[in-house]
Amino acid sequence: MGDIVEGKWDCPLCGSKGILGRHRTCTRCKKPRGKVKFYFGSSSEIASLPAVTDAQVLAEAKAGPDWYCGVCGGGSSATVSTCMHCGADQSLSETTDVLVKPARFAPEYWADTPYQPKKRWLSPVVMGVFVAVNLILWLWWGFQEHDVVGQVVSWHWEHRTVRDHWSEVVRSDWESGLSPSPVVMPVNGRGERGGVQNIRHCRQEIHHYERYACGTERVCSMQTRSVSCGTEESCSVVDHGNGYGERTCSTVTKYCSESYEECHDETKYCERPIYATKCDYDTWVWLEAESRTTSGEGDKVYWVEITPGERDRLRKLGTYEVGVEYVDRDEVCSHTLELSELDTYLKWNQQEAALLTVNNFGGVTAVRFVK
Numbered sequence: 001m002g003d004i005v006e007g008k009w010d011c012p013l014c015g016s017k018g019i020l021g022r023h024r025t026c027t028r029c030k031k032p033r034g035k036v037k038f039y040f041g042s043s044s045e046i047a048s049l050p051a052v053t054d055a056q057v058l059a060e061a062k063a064g065p066d067w068y069c070g071v072c073g074g075g076s077s078a079t080v081s082t083c084m085h086c087g088a089d090q091s092l093s094e095t096t097d098v099l100v101k102p103a104r105f106a107p108e109y110w111a112d113t114p115y116q117p118k119k120r121w122l123s124p125v126v127m128g129v130f131v132a133v134n135l136i137l138w139l140w141w142g143f144q145e146h147d148v149v150g151q152v153v154s155w156h157w158e159h160r161t162v163r164d165h166w167s168e169v170v171r172s173d174w175e176s177g178l179s180p181s182p183v184v185m186p187v188n189g190r191g192e193r194g195g196v197q198n199i200r201h202c203r204q205e206i207h208h209y210e211r212y213a214c215g216t217e218r219v220c221s222m223q224t225r226s227v228s229c230g231t232e233e234s235c236s237v238v239d240h241g242n243g244y245g246e247r248t249c250s251t252v253t254k255y256c257s258e259s260y261e262e263c264h265d266e267t268k269y270c271e272r273p274i275y276a277t278k279c280d281y282d283t284w285v286w287l288e289a290e291s292r293t294t295s296g297e298g299d300k301v302y303w304v305e306i307t308p309g310e311r312d313r314l315r316k317l318g319t320y321e322v323g324v325e326y327v328d329r330d331e332v333c334s335h336t337l338e339l340s341e342l343d344t345y346l347k348w349n350q351q352e353a354a355l356l357t358v359n360n361f362g363g364v365t366a367v368r369f370v371k
């Protein structure tokens with residue numbers, strides 16, 4: 001048989017906590033103690049509780065659970081037959097079979113656990129789904145497109161004339177990809193081939209790096225494990241329902257966490273260079289020798305003329321920009337249309353208006369002629 005220890009209870013009416021089991025009225029609000037839940041703490045807390053020794057208290061504690069008054073609802077010791085709070089007879093509670101009918105007390109008074117307001121937070125999952133759905137709807141809305149008519153306000157062109165000269169150069173490359181071939185000179189800037197000639201000065205160079213296994217290395221890390229480390233008292237209490245309970249303790253194996261080093265071998269990798277033969281050779285390429293740029297507005301376009309010499313070629317590079325202004329949702333916006341074809345640019349010079357496809361994010365996805 002175990003010994004008797006005193007429990008604690010919380011007053012559900014005023015929220016007072018940790019009232020000793022001996023008190024049948026709240027020490028703060030003085031209300032009678034109804035049916036409450038007694039608690040005795042954790043195993044180690046139970047082990048350190050002092051045992052009850054007073055003979056009268058022991059007798060009361062062992063008498064059995066409290067009975068509850070049919071008039072005031074308060075609990076009284078099994079050793080008495082009239083209510084310790086209001087003096088009503090115990091028969092009232094037994095005959096009426098109504099333990100819980102106290103109009104003057106709040107209903108929570110009779111709850112086993114103190115009243116706690118329910119938390120009405122949305123769960124993280126619901127919040128996440130809500131955010132995701134809104135994001136999808138917003139993206140869907142944003143990429144919806146509509147057409148607006150805009151006005152063509154500017155035309156800009158830039159022309160670059162480049163003269164390349166067919167020149168002999170020295171290059172180097174991996175020997176495996178080199179085979180001698182003759183040079184073919186261009187005729188009127190066309191039909192040329194650079195050729196590979198005079199392969200020389202071959203040497204070893206690093207082509208790439210290779211990974212290979214080069215032994216093992218020991219890798220260690222700290223781990224924890226549970227090991228038995230002596231014994232400890234494990235205690236529990238049988239609640240007697242009157243503020244006291246019977247304590248029983250037993251000796252159990254105690255477990256402690258222990259850290260240890262765990263090691264294992266891992267394959268180690270090294271890198272080594274792989275060599276290949278590289279050679280110099282002569283070849284012919286186009287090198288840019290001269291570049292002349294001109295620009296302007298509108299459709300009066302022209303190129304700077306360069307007279308090509310022997311073994312020259314000319315390249316003509318044009319970039320064109322058409323500026324469009326439009327009103328979208330009461331806001332004046334501008335868009336620059338970048339073109340690479342002169343023909344298209346000249347067609348835009350005949351246009352006063354443009355049809356733009358705009359999405360709700362303000363991005364322009366297409367610009368077309370107004371028919």
Ligand SMILES: [Zn+2]
Pocket residue numbers: 011012013014015016026027028029030031
């Ligand atoms: Zn109270």
Ligand SMILES: [Zn+2]
Pocket residue numbers: 069070071072073074083084085086087088
């Ligand atoms: Zn009573």
